[in-house]
Amino acid sequence: xxxxxxxxxxxxxxxxxxxxxxxxxxxxxxxxxxxxxxxxxxxxxxxxxxxxxxxxxxxxxxxxxxxxxxxxxxxxxxxxxxxxxxxxxxxxxxxxxxxxxxxxxxxxxxxxxxxxxxxxxxxxxxxxxxxxxxxxxxxxxxxxxxxxxxxxxxxxxxxxxxxxxxxxxxxxxxxxxxxxxxxxxxxxxxxxxxxxxxxxxxxxxxxxxxxxxxxxxxxxxxxxxxxxxxxxxxxxxxxxxxxxxxxxxxxxxxxxxxxxxxxxxxxxxxxxxxxxxxxxxxxxxxxxxxxxxxxxxxxxxxxxxxxxxxxxxxxxxxxxxxxxxxxxxxxxxxxxxxxxxxxxxxxxxxxxxxxxxxxxxxxxxxxxxxxxxxxxxxxxxxxxxxxxxxxxxxxxxxxxxxxxxxxxxxxxxxxxxxxxxxxxxxxxxxxxxxxxxxxxxxxxxxxxxxxxxxxxxxxxxxxxxxxxxxxxxxxxxxxxxxxxxxxxxxxxxxxxxxxxxxxxxxxxxxxxxxxxxxxxxxxxxxxxxxxxxxxxxxxxxxxxxxxxxxxxxxxxxxxxxxxxxxxxxxxxxxxxxxxxxxxxxxxxxxxxxxxxxxxxxxxxxxxxxxxxxxxxxxxxxxxxxxxxxxxxxxxxxxxxxxxxxxxxxxxx
Numbered sequence: 001x002x003x004x005x006x007x008x009x010x011x012x013x014x015x016x017x018x019x020x021x022x023x024x025x026x027x028x029x030x031x032x033x034x035x036x037x038x039x040x041x042x043x044x045x046x047x048x049x050x051x052x053x054x055x056x057x058x059x060x061x062x063x064x065x066x067x068x069x070x071x072x073x074x075x076x077x078x079x080x081x082x083x084x085x086x087x088x089x090x091x092x093x094x095x096x097x098x099x100x101x102x103x104x105x106x107x108x109x110x111x112x113x114x115x116x117x118x119x120x121x122x123x124x125x126x127x128x129x130x131x132x133x134x135x136x137x138x139x140x141x142x143x144x145x146x147x148x149x150x151x152x153x154x155x156x157x158x159x160x161x162x163x164x165x166x167x168x169x170x171x172x173x174x175x176x177x178x179x180x181x182x183x184x185x186x187x188x189x190x191x192x193x194x195x196x197x198x199x200x201x202x203x204x205x206x207x208x209x210x211x212x213x214x215x216x217x218x219x220x221x222x223x224x225x226x227x228x229x230x231x232x233x234x235x236x237x238x239x240x241x242x243x244x245x246x247x248x249x250x251x252x253x254x255x256x257x258x259x260x261x262x263x264x265x266x267x268x269x270x271x272x273x274x275x276x277x278x279x280x281x282x283x284x285x286x287x288x289x290x291x292x293x294x295x296x297x298x299x300x301x302x303x304x305x306x307x308x309x310x311x312x313x314x315x316x317x318x319x320x321x322x323x324x325x326x327x328x329x330x331x332x333x334x335x336x337x338x339x340x341x342x343x344x345x346x347x348x349x350x351x352x353x354x355x356x357x358x359x360x361x362x363x364x365x366x367x368x369x370x371x372x373x374x375x376x377x378x379x380x381x382x383x384x385x386x387x388x389x390x391x392x393x394x395x396x397x398x399x400x401x402x403x404x405x406x407x408x409x410x411x412x413x414x415x416x417x418x419x420x421x422x423x424x425x426x427x428x429x430x431x432x433x434x435x436x437x438x439x440x441x442x443x444x445x446x447x448x449x450x451x452x453x454x455x456x457x458x459x460x461x462x463x464x465x466x467x468x469x470x471x472x473x474x475x476x477x478x479x480x481x482x483x484x485x486x487x488x489x490x491x492x493x494x495x496x497x498x499x500x501x502x503x504x505x506x507x508x509x510x511x512x513x514x515x516x517x518x519x520x521x522x523x524x525x526x527x528x529x530x531x532x533x534x535x536x537x538x539x540x541x542x543x544x545x546x547x548x549x550x551x552x553x554x555x556x557x558x559x560x561x562x563x564x565x566x567x568x569x570x571x572x573x574x575x576x577x578x579x580x581x582x583x584x585x586x587x588x589x590x591x592x593x594x595x596x597x598x599x600x601x602x603x604x605x606x607x608x609x610x611x612x613x614x615x616x617x618x619x620x621x622x623x624x625x626x627x628x629x630x631x632x633x634x635x636x637x638x639x640x641x642x643x644x645x646x647x648x649x650x651x652x
Contacts, residue, residue: 405589
């Protein structure tokens with residue numbers, strides 16, 4: 001039986017101890033099973049060096065465990081205390097502008113600082129020794145939200161020293177580095193690794209290979225920082241899951257590499273804040289879905305983070321009401337907290353945990369809603385959480401199997417196209433998102449694959465958008481695919497050292513090995529390239545193709561090839577707008593025998609384990625049978641109201 005569960009984030013250090021038992025009782029009565037604590041508590045756990053005060057935490061864990069709750073214990077390393085910063089002020093991160101980012105909030109540390117790493121290992125081991133065998137502690141969270149507040153990159157002396165050492169190990173000699181980086185250009189050649197600076201001080205654009213290597217180094221620093229804690233936890237708390245909570249739309253480190261050291265990937269889902277701050281949708285769309293969120297943005301993250309730790313994933317922080325950090329913070333429409341929770345379960349989440357139990361009446365997040373108001377009365381989110389708890393009780397909800405379509409995802413590609421976008425609007429995440437939302441409109445379920453280790457062979461349709469440089473194994477595997485692979489735009493356009501390939505992109509295997517991209521152009525928002533027959537247009541990015549013997553399947557209005565392909569490989573020479581993306585992917589899905597729909601903007605579907613989950617993000621009631629969705633309803637009915645959820649048995 002595949003059981004789903006609810007959780008909540010709780011801060012016992014924020015509340016009088018006499019309130020803990022009542023809080024624990026109410027959590028259990030609501031149907032909550034998991035409680036995350038401790039991730040910001042270092043100053044209470046160790047008020048001064050060596051003076052650890054763990055007894056209060058032990059009492060809190062005992063109270064929660066006594067109420068039948070399962071504790072996820074966080075390591076407190078995202079908030080080093082003031083005394084530690086005063087001891088080693090060079091542990092503070094340095095921004096791209098060269099200014100030290102000081103104490104007074106959180107995440108005020110540098111991943112490269114060896115002294116701080118040692119302190120993190122020390123406090124993690126002390127906690128794991130004390131609580132690692134406690135029956136109430138079932139999992140651990142390492143740190144909190146790596147890269148939040150733009151902290152993945154630091155331009156400190158510690159980072160400079162670490163980067164130089166990393167370069168020395170990678171290249172072995174300055175001559176090899178000079179060849180890889182192309183430093184003969186603009187007379188940038190180095191005679192020793194000690195001459196190399198960080199790429200934030202150049203007068204104009206630094207060498208893109210220099211920037212990319214610094215991003216690789218910085219990502220690896222996060223990977224090893226996380227691994228340090230994970231290894232300690234596993235040594236002293238065996239059998240407990242190790243988790244980290246990733247963030248939305250964060251590409252500054254490789255989540256696949258961090259996920260390799262986790263038992264469970266989790267992420268922090270704030271649909272309304274993401275729509276307002278990060279969604280590339282139009283102002284009209286944002287107004288329509290202001291109280292519901294982007295119908296595709298959360299789902300993309302669910303599918304992506306499920307891929308980072310072999311399929312096991314959670315929501316560690318689910319928005320329960322208005323937040324405090326976005327440019328605008330509307331309240332969710334009634335029913336949306338329930339919908340968001342069910343959608344996470346549809347994508348395979350084991351646990352959905354709400355942030356937070358009680359709204360804080362003080363400090364930076366006092367305007368962030370919780371399941372309770374500051375006066376401990378129920379907030380609207382509590383009732384919706386309780387409703388979900390009742391609905392999942394006793395349900396057998398199978399985990400998702402292999403999806404219909406796979407998208408190859410690559411964090412280094414995001415770094416590369418940030419270093420040299422060529423056009424202001426070119427954004428790797430948005431390119432992937434535009435294709436993903438077209439697949440969602442078609443009613444197709446999606447898996448993500450890590451470009452470094454992708455096995456596309458089980459899928460009938462595979463998309464490879466914007467892949468910076470080819471891992472050779474992936475390039476060869478696509479040539480043997482039984483289904484169809486849609487590659488491009490901009491895939492295979494550089495070598496790993498950020499140079500244009502000698503034979504020109506996209507460097508595809510036979511039978512597309514003669515295909516060449518001979519010229520590219522970036523398109524301003526008022527300049528699209530229409531396709532023949534009015535089937536949409538290219539936007540943002542367009543390529544001129546020398547096709548060789550390849551078949552041309554679609555041309556632009558000016559006669560230039562837009563989509564070419566032979567056998568299992570197709571190459572797309574531009575960034576499709578919404579119409580082109582939908583029509584193109586619809587045709588390819590039908591070609592490989594995948595059933596497709598045409599869902600309205602607010603209606604979305606996720607198939608999993610013989611069940612079809614349907615969600616109405618829109619503001620009007622929809623009749624599902626009018627959109628090709630019918631069957632035996634396990635939850636909901638044919639008329640799906642705004643914020644409604646339905647579960648149909650079988651592949652609706």
